Amino acid sequence: MTGVSLRGVVKRFGATTAVDAVDLEVAQGEFLAVLGPSGCGKTTLLRLVAGFESPDGGEIALGARVVASRRGVVPPEERRVGVVFQSYALWPHMSVARNVGYALEIAGIAAADRQSRVDTALGLVGLAQHGARQPNELSGGQRQRVALARCLAMSPDVLLLDEPLANLDAHLRAAMIEEFRSAHARTGLTTIYITHDQSEAMALATRVAVMFDGRIVQSAAPTELYREPCDARVGGFIGxxxxxxxxxxxxxxxxxxxxxxxxxxxxxxxxxxxxxxxxxxxxxxxxxxxxxxxxxxxxxxxxxxxxxxxxxxxxxxxxxxxxxxxxxxxxxxxxxxxxxxxxxxxxx
Ligand SMILES: Nc1ncnc2c1ncn2[C@@H]1O[C@H](COP(=O)(O)OP(=O)(O)OP(=O)(O)O)[C@@H](O)[C@H]1O
Ligand SMILES: [Mg+2]
CATH class of the missing domain: 2.40.50.100 (RNA polymerase II/Efflux pump adaptor protein, barrel-sandwich hybrid domain)
Incomplete structure (x- = not known):
């Protein structure tokens, strides 16, 4: 398994500096939440780690492997990073099991191996009985769990989640927080979870990094963040x-x-x-x-x-x-x- 390390990472879009000299160490197996208001650069940070964006400065490493630096970038498909987005984008005409196994199929994994990886992934998210259903026969929360299973089936080293619960109602969100916690406990995957919802961040993560204007201003355990914010902006944003x-x-x-x-x-x-x-x-x-x-x-x-x-x-x-x-x-x-x-x- 693999930790994530960002050193002085910068990403600009024209005049906007979306990610501004970010240093961040995520330990192997850690569950880190990145919390900040809309537009502060959370998604950009995650896309840089996944490899969908290239930094304008600084260095990103997954474990011992540098995947982005001045010397070049490793493409997303070679990073062993799984991403779950807010919109789960399941293929509507494919069964749940096929949705989960499709990327494995494309990667040329043999049918028997594929089947067992799909079964394991669906088991991890509590949907072992639902493989034959179509996505439109599932609730919103179940669909998001299929998206998570699809990611887990690829056996990533690092899991990135970008506001995966934003489309769900409050009750479902609470249930899904439990699902993510137990999926993390069972897989032990290094996880970065992006959210603008502080109660979600506090409930899920062992550490929360608070981001404003492209910078990480404080990174601490939820209790410390709540009791000892570093400045008035964090104090006002949290709790x-x-x-x-x-x-x-x-x-x-x-x-x-x-x-x-x-x-x-x-x-x-x-x-x-x-x-x-x-x-x-x-x-x-x-x-x-x-x-x-x-x-x-x-x-x-x-x-x-x-x-x-x-x-x-x-x-x-x-x-x-x-x-x-x-x-x-x-x-x-x-x-x-x-x-x-x-x-x-x-x-x-
Ligand atoms: N492809 C792009 N082209 C130009 N500007 C962009 C692009 N992607 C992001 N930005 C800008 O970079 C800044 C950070 O955007 P980002 O999507 O990372 O924010 P965010 O924290 O994820 O916000 P939200 O909570 O609304 O999803 C914003 O000012 C945004 O407008
Ligand atoms: Mg975003």
């Missing part, structure tokens, strides 16, 4: 919450809304202006006369099944919205008090 002006007073001490509180911060943080990333669980309602209480007005209250998500505005800080989850309803426009239990300091 719910607020980023508010603050002042670092000393190690682990921050002033916010005129009160000094304890907060987490990077080791390199120095006293001075900063921002504080506050997740909903970092805030709690408290009686107005309790120490460190911040008086707020309820701006918006949304029932979220089992509780309420509320946005509140600290009195005297009209532009700030803090978000927290509470159990009992409060009316919009009421005043209450909240306390900051925890927070993560970011550069100003």
């Amino acid at each position: 719910r919450g607020a980023i508010v002006p603050a002042n670092i007073r000393g190690p682990g001490r921050v002033e916010v809304f005129g009160r000094e509180i304890a907060a987490r911060m990077p080791a390199a943080a120095r006293p001075g202006p900063a921002q504080l990333c506050l997740r909903p669980e970092d805030l709690a309602p408290v009686p107005g006369d309790s120490p460190a209480a911040i008086p707020v007005r309820v701006h918006r209250s949304l029932y979220r099944g089992g509780g309420y998500e509320i946005d509140v505005v600290p009195l005297g800080a009209d532009a700030v919205r803090l978000r927290l989850d509470i159990r009992t309803p409060v009316a919009e426009g009421t005043t209450m008090a909240v306390r900051i239990l925890d927070g993560w300091a970011l550069p100003a």
